[in-house]
Amino acid sequence: MEHYFTNATNLKSEIRTLKYQKDNMAFTFLSDNGVFAKNKIDYGSSFLIETILKYEKRAITDILDVGCGYGFLGIVLSKFYQANCLLVDVNKRALHLAERNIKENQVLGQTLESDIYAKVAGKFDLIVTNPPIRAGKKVCLEILKKAKEYLKSDGVLWFVMRKDQGAKSLSKLIENDYKIDIVAKSKGFYIIRGENILTKNGN
Numbered sequence: 001m002e003h004y005f006t007n008a009t010n011l012k013s014e015i016r017t018l019k020y021q022k023d024n025m026a027f028t029f030l031s032d033n034g035v036f037a038k039n040k041i042d043y044g045s046s047f048l049i050e051t052i053l054k055y056e057k058r059a060i061t062d063i064l065d066v067g068c069g070y071g072f073l074g075i076v077l078s079k080f081y082q083a084n085c086l087l088v089d090v091n092k093r094a095l096h097l098a099e100r101n102i103k104e105n106q107v108l109g110q111t112l113e114s115d116i117y118a119k120v121a122g123k124f125d126l127i128v129t130n131p132p133i134r135a136g137k138k139v140c141l142e143i144l145k146k147a148k149e150y151l152k153s154d155g156v157l158w159f160v161m162r163k164d165q166g167a168k169s170l171s172k173l174i175e176n177d178y179k180i181d182i183v184a185k186s187k188g189f190y191i192i193r194g195e196n197i198l199t200k201n202g203n
């Protein structure tokens, strides 16, 4: 069985257009077979965006979206914070769409084919992810735990996870790395913010 994160090159392409509106900003996302949330922006992802925009008031200039799919999270945040976004995935089709969506929505951004952080360089103010639960807990934990190495000293990690997919247990596993807050909950989705623990010690 093909998962959305595999490179299913033989999968027929059927490009479709998804619309998203937040406040007075309108976005258009090209989507296709073989990518996550191909027919509809994922509820967890849009809840994550709304929560970040409501609570994250610090200046953000560099964003990293890990497991970007067609780029929804990174692109919307990039527009609102007027920041640059680096969009990372292992799915080539998703990355191709993300590239087109960066242009379509006129944001500053780049795409990168990378297994989690394998090819990522630099430090970011904000790392955002709707982690690939279907790729397994090990991959998700690595995304969350290693984010720390790519955050600026006052950087923040934001992610969404369903309660029944282990939101609490995964948060526990990273509580020595970040100051963790469950910022919002809706329909079984938890929005979690992890502040780089260095900031607590003033380093």
Ligand SMILES: C[S@@+](CC[C@H](N)C(=O)[O-])C[C@H]1O[C@@H](n2cnc3c(N)ncnc32)[C@H](O)[C@@H]1O
Pocket (backbone or CB within 6 Å): 004, 005, 006, 036, 037, 042, 045, 066, 067, 068, 069, 070, 071, 072, 073, 088, 089, 090, 091, 094, 114, 115, 116, 117, 129, 130, 131, 132, 133, 135, 139
């Ligand atoms: C739940 S989807 C989220 C997609 C998008 N961020 C959104 O919110 O609509 C998770 C994404 O992680 C990607 N992914 C899976 N394994 C990965 C890995 N090892 N490294 C980077 N990305 C990965 C999948 O291809 C998929 O696009």
